Amino acid sequence: MKLFVYGIREYDELPYFEQLARGYGLTFGYTTEYPSMENVHLAAGYPAISIITNRMDAALVDAFYGAGVRHIATRSVGTDHIDLDHAREIGMHVSHVNYPPETVADYAIMLILMSLRKITYILDRARLQDFSLQGKLGRDLCDCTVGVIGTGQIGRAVICHLAGCGCRLYAYDPYPDEELSEIVTYTDFETLLGTCDVITLHAPATKENFHLLDKDAFSIMRPGAVIVNTARGILIDTKALITALEDGRVGAAALDVLEDENGLYFLNRMGDCLANPQMALLRSFPNVILSPHTAFYTEKVVWVMAEQTVRCICDCVYGVDNPLVLF
Numbered sequence: 462m463k464l465f466v467y468g469i470r471e472y473d474e475l476p477y478f479e480q481l482a483r484g485y486g487l488t489f490g491y492t493t494e495y496p497s498m499e500n501v502h503l504a505a506g507y508p509a510i511s512i513i514t515n516r517m518d519a520a521l522v523d524a525f526y527g528a529g530v531r532h533i534a535t536r537s538v539g540t541d542h543i544d545l546d547h548a549r550e551i552g553m554h555v556s557h558v559n560y561p562p563e564t565v566a567d568y569a570i571m572l573i574l575m576s577l578r579k580i581t582y583i584l585d586r587a588r589l590q591d592f593s594l595q596g597k598l599g600r601d602l603c604d605c606t607v608g609v610i611g612t613g614q615i616g617r618a619v620i621c622h623l624a625g626c627g628c629r630l631y632a633y634d635p636y637p638d639e640e641l642s643e644i645v646t647y648t649d650f651e652t653l654l655g656t657c658d659v660i661t662l663h664a665p666a667t668k669e670n671f672h673l674l675d676k677d678a679f680s681i682m683r684p685g686a687v688i689v690n691t692a693r694g695i696l697i698d699t700k701a702l703i704t705a706l707e708d709g710r711v712g713a714a715a716l717d718v719l720e721d722e723n724g725l726y727f728l729n730r731m732g733d734c735l736a737n738p739q740m741a742l743l744r745s746f747p748n749v750i751l752s753p754h755t756a757f758y759t760e761k762v763v764w765v766m767a768e769q770t771v772r773c774i775c776d777c778v779y780g781v782d783n784p785l786v787l788f
């Protein structure tokens with residue numbers, strides 16, 4: 462079995478792939494570069510490649526097919542970066558991973574608490590020896606109504622964890638999870654927006670969800686609402702969010718993902734002039750937290766990502782059913 466790993470992180474993923482290679486009898490090659498037209502040739506002789514969240518459009522999928530690749534395994538839960546229709550059409554297998562949802566759920570809850578307690582501002586000021594209390598008054602989570610948009614695995618974990626925190630819980634999902642109805646009130650989208658002090662996004666990046674939170678959505682929110690996004694950047698119209706923050710309609714935002722994060726997140730761009738004015742603006746706001754798509758990043762998840770990737774490739778080769786192999 463052979464696998465070529467793109468975008469490998471030598472400081473954490475490489476030892477895991479080495480361990481897996483021994484266990485599975487796998488031969489693997491790797492590069493720290495993300496896949497592009499310029500480095501497709503590196504995969505020659507490898508029937509499977511592993512990628513992370515870089516874009517894989519039809520042309521790039523074709524180029525890999527041309528180099529003999531027949532399986533693209535993404536080390537992510539989301540597959541929105543791959544042209545799945547095209548891959549299926551040309552007979553390229555695609556698989557993804559499914560790490561425990563608690564990791565991202567914990568991070569979302571951390572961002573909710575950080576925003577409600579203005580912790581970025583408190584720590585920034587404390588570093589300058591401003592230990593006064595002015596401007597640092599927080600809100601209690603147990604007094605808040607929290608709205609969870611999307612109740613798949615991660616949204617569900619957020620709800621289960623928050624159920625012990627004393628806050629009222631609302632949820633919106635076109636496919637409600639009956640089992641959750643005892644601890645959460647399902648409602649329609651507009652009611653959730655107009656009722657909740659905190660709104661946390663856990664929906665997939667589908668066409669239907671593009672700019673789910675847009676100008677209209679922000680206009681019906683409770684003044685001072687807190688927005689948390691650990692899902693995908695395209696769920697929020699960033700321009701409309703900036704206006705809503707300037708107006709005070711949105712009281713705080715904590716974003717682990719951004720619309721134009723490609724080419725920035727997961728790279729060290731220190732010292733570069735970044736062509737992303739929206740990000741610069743958001744970073745200048747005292748009530749905004751930006752983190753570079755790190756909600757998934759724990760020891761356990763990094764191992765699971767590598768392990769499930771190798772297993773998917775094995776299962777595909779040996780014709781073993783695996784729900785993570787999409788086709």
Ligand code: COI
Nearest residue numbers: 514536537538539754757
């Ligand atoms: C996913 O698994 O879909 C994520 O968003 C994490 C990814 C950046 C590795």
